[in-house]
Amino acid sequence: RDDRFSRLTPDHVAYFRDLLGDNGSALIDGVNGAADDDLAPFNSDWMRKYRGHCQLVLKPSTTEEFSKILRYCNEHMLAVVPQGGNTGLVGGSVPVFDEIVLSMSRMSRILDFDEVSGTLVAEAGVILEVADQFLASKGYIFPLDLGAKGSCQLGGNLATNAGGLRLLRYGSLHGTVLGIEAVLPDGTVVDDLSRLRKNNTGYDLKQLFIGAEGTLGVITKVSIQCPQRPAAQNVAFFGLESYEQCQKAFREAKGQLSEILSAFELMDEGSQALVHRVTGNKRPLESTYPFYCLIETSGSNVDHDSEKLQNFLESVMEQGVVADGTLAQDETQLRSLWSWREGITEALGHLGGVYKYDVSIPLPQMYQLVEDTRARVAEAGLLGDSESDPVRAVVGYGHMGDSNLHLNVATRAFDERVEKVLEPFVYEWIAERQGSISAEHGLGLAKKKFIGYSRSPIMVGLMKQIKGLYDPKGIMNPYKYI
Numbered sequence: 001r002d003d004r005f006s007r008l009t010p011d012h013v014a015y016f017r018d019l020l021g022d023n024g025s026a027l028i029d030g031v032n033g034a035a036d037d038d039l040a041p042f043n044s045d046w047m048r049k050y051r052g053h054c055q056l057v058l059k060p061s062t063t064e065e066f067s068k069i070l071r072y073c074n075e076h077m078l079a080v081v082p083q084g085g086n087t088g089l090v091g092g093s094v095p096v097f098d099e100i101v102l103s104m105s106r107m108s109r110i111l112d113f114d115e116v117s118g119t120l121v122a123e124a125g126v127i128l129e130v131a132d133q134f135l136a137s138k139g140y141i142f143p144l145d146l147g148a149k150g151s152c153q154l155g156g157n158l159a160t161n162a163g164g165l166r167l168l169r170y171g172s173l174h175g176t177v178l179g180i181e182a183v184l185p186d187g188t189v190v191d192d193l194s195r196l197r198k199n200n201t202g203y204d205l206k207q208l209f210i211g212a213e214g215t216l217g218v219i220t221k222v223s224i225q226c227p228q229r230p231a232a233q234n235v236a237f238f239g240l241e242s243y244e245q246c247q248k249a250f251r252e253a254k255g256q257l258s259e260i261l262s263a264f265e266l267m268d269e270g271s272q273a274l275v276h277r278v279t280g281n282k283r284p285l286e287s288t289y290p291f292y293c294l295i296e297t298s299g300s301n302v303d304h305d306s307e308k309l310q311n312f313l314e315s316v317m318e319q320g321v322v323a324d325g326t327l328a329q330d331e332t333q334l335r336s337l338w339s340w341r342e343g344i345t346e347a348l349g350h351l352g353g354v355y356k357y358d359v360s361i362p363l364p365q366m367y368q369l370v371e372d373t374r375a376r377v378a379e380a381g382l383l384g385d386s387e388s389d390p391v392r393a394v395v396g397y398g399h400m401g402d403s404n405l406h407l408n409v410a411t412r413a414f415d416e417r418v419e420k421v422l423e424p425f426v427y428e429w430i431a432e433r434q435g436s437i438s439a440e441h442g443l444g445l446a447k448k449k450f451i452g453y454s455r456s457p458i459m460v461g462l463m464k465q466i467k468g469l470y471d472p473k474g475i476m477n478p479y480k481y482i
């Protein structure tokens with residue numbers, strides 16, 4: 001714990017209580033007796049890997065309240081951690097010691113939607129799925145989708161620069177976000193809630209908050225460009241004999257499906273066997289294969305798109321690129337096929353502790369990391385089926401369309417022996433191939449020590465200068481990557 005930070009006193013809490021009112025929903029106060037059980041969900045992350053010891057959760061419901069809270073915290077040297085849906089996978093959203101949790105849960109209003117341009121303005125605590133359902137009622141779609149959509153929030157999505165399942169189609173949040181409102185640690189409200197697609201007036205400062213993981217300020221509002229909801233969506237699920245064939249299938253998909261291709265996802269057999277074991281669901285194909293690809297198309301004409309996908313399937317099967325495949329015939333089948341991809345993270349979570357590596361690697365070498373890691377873990381005598389083997393599976397899957405691999409090492413419980421075999425090995429492997437050690441989840445606490453594998457000392461130095469400018473006292477999400 002950094003001794004520069006003050007410890008919470010009843011006087012501090014009295015200030016917050018006075019500001020937010022004492023209606024029970026606006027703060028959870030462990031200093032004056034709230035039960036640890038009430039604080040526990042805010043202290044523990046989604047993976048149950050990281051646990052903090054905060055005694056106070058504040059849930060402001062207006063920008064002004066955030067501003068007053070942060071100004072007070074800054075003056076009194078109280079450290080804070082912004083928390084959205086708490087679905088982050090790098091330990092960034094929970095306190096490390098006794099930082100105050102600033103929960104975004106009461107900033108959950110949709111503020112405006114322009115049906116002509118497709119611009120949505122909303123508070124940062126709106127849940128992603130809620131935003132998407134609202135947009136669906138207007139014929140639009142949120143340009144980001146991910147497995148945690150039912151819990152994660154727009155502010156958390158921006159703060160992590162989440163990528164998700166359709167980045168291939170809709171691009172990164174750095175392109176779709178038009179504006180933000182943010183509160184700096186000294187209480188200053190940065191009103192950059194632009195609704196303009198073009199705005200070249202000086203530095204584009206909002207971009208700094210996208211992917212900053214709550215280290216520069218709290219994002220309170222978001223303005224984002226949303227595309228038309230596609231009238232037709234189709235999904236195909238393929239089995240393939242090698243990673244080489246997956247690359248060929250991707251090349252063919254781009255060529256043959258071009259403008260309607262909206263997702264190209266990769267799963268290895270290990271990941272699918274796990275989903276099967278946990279859910280007990282019937283597998284999509286009759287036989288098992290070393291690899292599977294899920295392809296989604298999104299377009300405006302059902303017949304045209306189905307015919308294109310059908311032709312594609314026939315062509316890649318004739319060429320021997322794909323060994324077997326199936327097409328979703330209706331919405332239920334479409335959802336079911338997606339669940340084999342989206343359900344992997346949750347299935348892995350049932351096994352025990354999971355070491356997660358969310359990485360970008362040039363496509364030709366991408367899956368090699370999984371094979372090399374599996375071999376290394378096996379060589380160390382750690383992989384196996386018996387109770388005494390700490391590692392149960394080494395699996396790989398991810399957003400092949402974006403060269404983004406999720407290497408997951410599932411253990412019976414988090415184990416230092418395993419960690420030592422994996423780190424820094426995985427990061428060195430990636431650095432040697434000019435990859436990125438964090439593709440879409442961020443650095444948080446998990447990758448704090450490893451930023452140097454993907455960023456030069458000069459770039460880290462610049463980041464520190466920016467941090468010093470926005471947060472000179474360092475109260476915003478301390479102990480994390482910067």
Ligand code: FAD
Nearest residue numbers: 084085086087088092153155156157159162163164214219
């Ligand atoms: P939190 O977990 O609460 O916070 C994440 C970080 O953002 C923390 O550092 C926090 O301090 C900061 N933060 C949160 N809100 C704010 C705010 N308003 N202002 C400033 N800082 C803030 N990620 C992907 O990129 N792609 C995926 O496909 C994907 N799939 C997932 C599937 C599952 C099942 C799970 C559990 C997670 C997945 N994730 C994925 C990771 C995670 O869901 C995303 O990173 C998500 O964007 C986090 O949003 P959140 O609201 O839960 O943020």
Ligand code: 2HG
Nearest residue numbers: 147345356357398406408
């Ligand atoms: C996904 O793509 C998410 O499913 C989570 O980014 C990845 O669990 C993971 O490692």
Ligand code: ZN
Nearest residue numbers: 164399406440
């Ligand atoms: Zn992902």
